């Protein structure tokens with residue numbers, strides 16, 4: 001019988017805290033090094049009183065429970081968590097190239113090669129989640145990170161749940177990524193992530209999400225009608241995948257496991273993927 005690896009008890013003094021990497025709605029993230037092993041990670045710090053005030057403790061507990069049991073190259077690892085009297089801490093994998101939305105805002109929009117690689121990796125992570133009956137429900141550039149070798153890392157599982165479900169918590173933040181069945185507060189299942197993947201594909205290639213409007217009501221209307229306008233510079237293959245994902249009826253949305261064989265992905269897959277981990281291993 002394998003001796004079980006002793007689960008280490010962490011506290012703030014287990015780490016040397018580095019620079020602040022970023023902040024989100026709840027909490028801040030710092031670069032941190034584990035003193036015992038020298039391992040660099042990302043420490044997400046949240047104030048307990050904030051979690052209580054925003055009534056997100058349940059969401060937070062779900063984030064820990066779901067993310068700590070996931071193992072996939074395109075899903076950010078959650079190694080552990082601990083708390084002190086006022087704060088809770090998540091010990092997260094450090095993503096070497098930072099936040100996707102910052103790269104997208106800086107570049108404006110991605111070309112077919114980069115966007116298709118990102119979408120294929122996200123589809124792989126979503127397929128892994130759906131096989132475990134988990135839907136992410138909050139797919140957007142703000143919840144994506146980029147690893148040292150340029151690979152995408154899905155993060156922030158605060159909104160993920162086990163399927164099938166009907167949302168009980170009121171949504172806050174952008175409506176842009178919600179599919180019709182969620183804006184109409186109908187029952188929904190893992191195919192909500194397919195819709196969001198279509199929105200993400202569009203945003204990677206155009207620079208803004210497809211149904212964006214200043215007023216929520218207008219966004220809601222455009223989503224419900226699938227009022228989709230794809231600019232002429234978007235390639236025929238990319239437009240085809242976007243249209244196949246942004247289908248009003250969930251059952252008509254393009255299945256995740258067919259994404260790696262879609263012409264847009266196949267046509268833009270580089271022969272020799274540059275400087276990825278496999279390359280380094282083969283030397």
Ligand SMILES: Cc1nn(C)cc1-c1nc2c(-c3cnn(Cc4ccccc4)c3)c(Cl)cnc2[nH]1
Nearest residue numbers: 021022023024027028029042094095096097098
């Ligand atoms: C920024 C940055 N630049 N470079 C070179 C690497 C990074 C980097 N950032 C991260 C981050 C990181 C930072 N901010 N955020 C956004 C956030 C913060 C708080 C709550 C919710 C969401 C994530 C993580 Cl988790 C994990 N790894 C990270 N790596």
